Amino acid sequence: MHSTQKLAGVIAHKHQFQVPLDHSQPNGAKIDLFVRELVRCGKENADLPFLVYFQGGPGFAAQRPMGDSGWIKRALDEYRVLLLDQRGTGLSSPINYQSLAGLSPNEQAEYLSHFRADNIVRDAEWVRGKLSPDTPWTILGQSFGGFCVLNYLSFAPQGLKEAYITGGIPPLSLNADAVYRATYKRVRQKNRDFHQRFPDAQALLDKLAAHITQHKPRLASGETLTVEMLQLLGIQLGMEGGPEAVYYLLEQALLQTTQGTVLNPFFAVQFSQMLDYNSNPLFAVLHEAIYCQGQASDWAAHRVRNDYPEFHYDADKPLLLTGEMIYPWMFEQFASLRPLRDAAHLLAAKQDWPALYDEQQLGQNQVPVAAAIYSEDMFVEMEYSLATAAKVKGLRYWLTSEYEHNGIRMDGERVLDRLIALNRGKLLR
Template sequence: MKPELSLAGLSARKHTFTLPLNYDDPQGKKIQVFARELLSNDIDTDSNERPFLVFFQGGPGFSAVRPADNSGWIKRALTEFRVLLLDQRGTGLSTPVSYLSLAHFNSELQAEYLSHFRADNIIRDAEAIREQLCPGQKWSILGQSFGGFCVLKYLNDAPEGVKEAYITGGIPSLTRSADEVYQATYQRVLAKNRDFFTRFSDAQELVTQIAEHLTHHEVRIATGERLTVEMLQLLGINIGMEQGPESVYYLLEHALIETDLGTHVNPLFLAHFCHLLDFNTNPIFALLHESIYCQRSASNWSAQRVRAQYDEFNYEFGKPFLFTGEMVYPWFFEQFTNLKPLKHAANLLATNSDWPTLYNLDTLANNQVPVAAAIYSEDMFVEMSYSLETAKQVGNLKYWLTSEYEHNGIRMDGEHILDKLIALNRGEQLR
């Protein structure tokens, strides 16, 4: 098959697969799942003969990376693999989910449709694709953040398809509830707030001025929504990323401008603000994020309920302003334009107590597939103690615990991180 895309140092092919929405009803409704195959342009080897490494993106609800060149973790991977970038169902070019694509369903049917977009069906898709692309052959898998949840689900459900596995910034708890997860992550968000406001000494003054302005004036962001203090707090999802605190601080710096007609919010701020939040463009994240922790239980808007125990996050004049983190709240579906039509479906998903069990502890304890994981001790999104707890529960898992990186370390230093994990998995010395 001829590559459709040529980039600096690599070529790419497109693949589209027609797969069941519901694997319990294989003759029923179908969806399209897209994957991009990357090949090295190294003239000394035949890339077509190399085994596959499948990448599971973070999220849920985000498409795979669109590479511009042969760099980062992809560069390391292409030295021995063909890389398959999978747009998980509902994202990118894989029958994307949006309020428009769901508009012909009532709320109950929307929720039923969306219930098929968790990690269990992402893995069923991957196995169906493996049987078409390389039947009878095992492949390697790499998961970042939520992609790590997918890796463990793969090892739980279909280890016979996997030769070796890698996880970066995404070892989930196998047993803990959403409430327990948020109890831990709110503590981590508080720590990141302390770090942020210590590093940038005038940031508290800047953000308080913005919050007070928003309290007394109606301000609308570039996508049309009224900018509220609660919405402003959501910028905190970025302070747990490499270079994220800097992006947030520089945004705050030019938020307010003085004109002859008084103080106004800078239009540049309003435009850039939208670029730092993905809730309008990636609805699966808001709809299903809490469900990734649910096994025979409902989340019941866990992040909102647990937040009630942390009064620090409820901004009032005279109190320090704090950012929130990777939390989803029910008011998203009242304030974000593209989420409003999905409000009832979101409530049905949040109250669903019939989510299937994700992990079998005995199966994972007896895992035979070599697994290497990077655990970031300062990760705002994933509680380190829970990751270490899981590492003890999964057989044949080796980990590298480091404080060098934030949650998105693979995006910043992916070539080194993947190289180290491959060496760790194979018992080799790091090159």
Template structure:
């Protein structure tokens, strides 16, 4: 463990922490990887007198958010806690995995073997490995956003003794749904978000169809070499799950074309904005691991579940849409084989992605019996119209975890802890403390 180093931002003191942990916690003498975490403490607090709160970011594949001062939910957390922002293994400064680093591990099969150790089960074991060095062995509170909530649910299943409380925002997973079942539930929600967007912005129906028709004839080259196909354009629907996502999409579509000597063309400004939304350069593990986070049957591969389910959803077929008069439907939190042929950050990893999709031997991530006997205070924000995590799945899981208290709300979308952070976190803390 590297000695911590502290520095300041407005209102807070930050401390960098570095750790080494086993790649495979079942082989503690084998290969080791580095973890990074940033501690945040209010500058008017004595850290030694504060309990710890571990934050697990959504994803998979995203490092912990880089806050400046006391932004978003952090403001509320710092009133009571010493906060640890963990870059989960493979992300941020924690031995990052991407097109530049993965080839050093060998063949696509060897890369996939390595990646199998980057799901929620390994992340929780990392947390338990570093907790004694930080807390002296005392348990801590965990705050899990989205995929971070999946990790928190695994924590409750396997190491509840390490927790004083668990706070989950938009991240109560199904305990037993397959990847196929997850996407069968997802596409109707995605369609609903599309129709709500077009009801708000009816002028976008024609704009989206015009852009898709243009791309069907002439796929565009984005800055940096990203290839914009119709399917890639449809994947901009990922933003519709955020509180301001519909507005973002509208502003993106409203000035897509410019007039050139050769006729109408997609503008450089539009293409650059699209690139920033579509690129996986900053989070390639999101694409590589996304379906694996739902894999729990040792005999069943994920087998490109989102792509298979989409094939049975003709309303998402752009060619059929453009041949008729229906609105173009954008897709959501779905990963497809073509992502690995259009994005320069993913193209070198196509074979690895195929191996991951065909992989078997996945182990269950949740223990229903242990969750049914849970004694850790747990509170979860369940967003009533969440595009990313199925509300029915979340509520079924909520009933399966003993003592869990839910706050079901339609005030926020999936990003509620960011958009309304202090309020959301305050409500969850009140629930686990039996103050409401």
């Protein structure tokens, strides 16, 4: 498939490829891979290098561009931008309970094991062989996309001219348990910040939790709303604009009627839209696996939560929201995750995950790398990011408290411009 669309100031071309499900078996099963190429109007015939964007996730498609704005505006000054729908997302053989319905749980788990950063990077190199075979290209990774960047630098640095990371420098060797111990502490602080900004939020949460416990209301999706599901709204506390969105939703959670207090239908719809577990199941299925190298995750967030009992709900204590954690009960409570429950348990028990990073290669890295590290990031532990940065030769970073995790979405033109200047020696870190 190759077609062209005109956006605001941008020409977009669609590319559809077929790549091996398992790159070690190039003649085996194939999956679709979708890439959208962007170039600024007036530069269609210019000989421009490529910049490939790796979306956050795992399990989210590349952004759908609206035009010449944000980080894309800065990138289009000197690049053709490639928005890669990572395998299993968007138009790249999307994964959901329907697409996997014909497979047994064991077959599902085996299939899903091929959808981590290592194979996303192999896909990118496969595409480079088609679009830029003789020329290394530039990559930009946001959040989980940064994990892909470090994998790329580890195993295919010959394909890279420059690399950029925003809010996504992973620990190189720490397991999922260590990651979630740090994350729970961060989320606890984000709860404190939230309640300092909105002093009546705790009363709203506690009242809603009591109502849910007593009445077991249903969401617009037909699912029964539980307190555990309510706590998942905390994922929004780590985004710029997220705390406000959570608070304003809580304000409208309950409705007084002649029949008594009921869950507001507005809340029942908006709540589901603020969580991505039904629409992006790969995020739940593989989230803990992004940290696994030669060991099982064994539902790390669920186990580690026992070390932080303040996150366990009790009617006699304030309700805390959780964050970017995946729990086994989610595969019982979310409708689109239930059919993947058995496969998720198999993946949580999988021990033979291959290595994602090569510390020796990173220590002798020759590719210019610049990263934005957000000191207040709820999703990526700052100390772990700094420890990794120190192990990547030549990596220059900008440590800032100006942004939350979604800084590139909120002020992308400035963020990318600063990183490009940093990478090219025009700006001291």
